[in-house]
Amino acid sequence: MSLLSVSGLAVSTHDGRALVSGLSFAVPRGGRLSLIGESGSGKSLTALAVTGLLPPGLAATGTVLLDGTPVIGATDRTLDRVRGRVAAVVFQEPSTALDPLMRLGKQIAEPLRRHRGLRGAALRSAVLEALDEVALPARVARAYPHEVSGGQRQRAAIAMALACRPALLIADEPTTALDVTVQADVLALLDRLVAAHDMALLFVSHDLAVVAKVTDEVVVLSGGRPVQSGPLRTVLANPGDDYTRSLVASARRLDAALDLGGVS
Numbered sequence: 155m156s157l158l159s160v161s162g163l164a165v166s167t168h169d170g171r172a173l174v175s176g177l178s179f180a181v182p183r184g185g186r187l188s189l190i191g192e193s194g195s196g197k198s199l200t201a202l203a204v205t206g207l208l209p210p211g212l213a214a215t216g217t218v219l220l221d222g223t224p225v226i227g228a229t230d231r232t233l234d235r236v237r238g239r240v241a242a243v244v245f246q247e248p249s250t251a252l253d254p255l256m257r258l259g260k261q262i263a264e265p266l267r268r269h270r271g272l273r274g275a276a277l278r279s280a281v282l283e284a285l286d287e288v289a290l291p292a293r294v295a296r297a298y299p300h301e302v303s304g305g306q307r308q309r310a311a312i313a314m315a316l317a318c319r320p321a322l323l324i325a326d327e328p329t330t331a332l333d334v335t336v337q338a339d340v341l342a343l344l345d346r347l348v349a350a351h352d353m354a355l356l357f358v359s360h361d362l363a364v365v366a367k368v369t370d371e372v373v374v375l376s377g378g379r380p381v382q383s384g385p386l387r388t389v390l391a392n393p394g395d396d397y398t399r400s401l402v403a404s405a406r407r408l409d410a411a412l413d414l415g416g417v418s
């Protein structure tokens with residue numbers, strides 16, 4: 155059984171406008187898959203739907219199984235159990251996951267307390283371990299989110315997401331909002347931690363070059379629908395629709411201009 159199994163997923167507004175439709179994919183335990191598509195193609199809504207985090211006004215239909223637990227229609231209690239332990243999300247903007255009025259150490263402690271039952275000295279040392287794992291110094295535990303850099307905020311959000319050792323990490327454009335100088339570091343960190351803990355990864359990006367660095371398997375989304383899926387190499391070699399062709403062509407142009415050699 156796949157760790158994440160999505161079948162016939164659709165996301166619609168309450169007045170019936172389809173924003174995502176006909177989407178099916180699976181991520182095995184320890185596997186990696188990227189959703190790639192232009193802005194507005196439905197990537198973020200898919201990431202939210204698979205964790206039961208859609209905003210009010212939107213509804214999902216179809217089947218989403220997270221480690222066998224149905225997500226669509228699940229109670230808050232079930233979702234709370236599944237989130238953090240089975241799947242955790244890192245968002246594009248680290249502030250989405252962080253409370254601006256709470257010290258970072260306390261925020262990283264919260265999932266450790268709730269899901270792993272840690273208290274006192276054991277909790278404090280787990281927080282320091284979590285910070286160390288994302289290469290943040292211990293003093294960051296006492297800082298508020300606005301007192302650290304954007305890259306450090308995203309590292310803290312990653313530490314929070316990984317605190318309970320979820321089997322699946324969902325990363326929604328995790329480096330897009332960061333300064334270019336730290337994007338590669340944060341991507342490499344995610345890549346390393348996912349490998350080190352045998353986690354599965356659902357990666358969401360508009361950037362083919364970034365996707366190529368972390369996953370081999372892709373689903374290309376356009377206008378809320380899947381237009382192509384399979385191993386990245388196959389999709390790159392035989393882009394089967396106009397949208398994927400333009401995506402590959404623009405990545406190649408950028409690649410040639412920067413001479414990065416990343417997406418051939």
Ligand SMILES: Nc1ncnc2c1ncn2[C@@H]1O[C@H](COP(=O)(O)OP(=O)(O)OP(=O)(O)O)[C@@H](O)[C@H]1O
Nearest residue numbers: 167173192193194195196197198199200209212360
């Ligand atoms: N709460 C909402 N109510 C109505 N429409 C929405 C809502 N959230 C998103 N949409 C619409 O759904 C579509 C898909 O949005 P989504 O955020 O999933 O795109 P995306 O591929 O993640 O784009 P981006 O890379 O810009 O984040 C867009 O047309 C968007 O305007």
